[in-house]
Amino acid sequence: MGLLRLVAIDLDDTLLYPDRTISPRAKRAIGAVQRLGSQVVLATGRMFCAAKPFALELELTGPLIAYQGALVKTVAEENIWRHLHIPAGQLVQLLEWLEAEPVHINLYVDDQLYVEQMNSTAERYAKYSRVEVKEVGRLSRLPFEAATKVVAIGDPDRLSDLQIRSQALFGPALAINRSYPHFLEFGHLEATKSQALAWLGEKLGIGPAAMMAIGDGENDLDMIEYAGIGVAMGNAPAVIQAAADFVTATNDADGVAIALEKYFNLTP
Incomplete structure (x- = not known):
């Protein structure tokens, strides 16, 4: 070696x-x-x-x-x-799709974390990661042109099904993986x-x-x-x-x- x-x-x-x-x-x-x-x-x-x-x-x-x-x-x-960013067109499509699912969504733009509402999931994440969380309402309506990452947080079994479906919809364009059983992460393909x-x-x-x-x-x-x-x-x-x-x-x-x-x- x-x-x-x-x-x-x-x-x-x-x-x-x-x-x-x-x-x-x-x-x-x-x-x-x-x-x-x-x-x-x-x-x-x-x-x-x-x-x-x-x-x-x-x-x-x-x-x-x-x-x-x-x-x-x-x-x-x-x-x-x-x-590397998730482009705007894919970002809006992804956020709208996730907003129809029973999951919490974290949106990361320029090293800032945005959520629709400051619920218990967001509070736990903020405490664990020691970061500021910004509550901004419906994420798909924000005027961002791109994002660094999107994370869906929820029940592991539900996320397994969501991962399969998301691969079919977004797999050719985005990198999709699990960092934890209850985290499903989306980013640029590379x-x-x-x-x-x-x-x-x-x-x-x-x-x-x-x-x-x-x-x-x-x-x-x-x-x-x-x-x-x-x-x-x-x-x-x-x-x-x-x-x-x-x-x-x-x-x-x-x-x-x-x-x-x-x-x-x-x-x-």
Whole structure:
């Protein structure tokens, strides 16, 4: 195995403990990887503003992959390197279709979160992600020309049916995936973590063979398969673990740190 020059790490249920903190062991491992000259990049479905505090805690200043790959933006300078949008025509059609379904809708535009009404779902999301939520009424009537991402939140079984139907309607034009059983996410067709890594690798001169990707969910599968070393968390579903080169410990047992220690020959 050659030198790993870039490590992409998912946040929720991967790097973060259940209480949404980063362990001292993980911090030490990430710092050691950076001192060896490898780039560490957080790759998350979160908003940039919700992910940035964790990057700063880890003293990461370079690019951060947010919104499942729709946005690549530097932490220190906040320079946008890549930003993919859902075009207006598709956006209005998608919002109108979702508004006829029994789901809560999150609309993300310019790193702001908009909802139709501030219900219990929106309140829980705001508390979990530590972001501001703007209540604006019916989303499909807003004058936005494009959006970064749309998320339908609801019953997992209902969303499974909705996912099948949405693939038939929007699959050829949009990226559709599940970050959680109760989250169904819609973005630009190229807004996936693997495509963001490919774009970033081309910009930085780093091929997939020199990359490691660590994740736990359906939305991490493509980057785990893309990277030269794909690592699945011990708490990941079986299908994710089956695709990985290495299955590490769970997120609450320092799985990220264990993987970095293994492949970079670090002392715990």
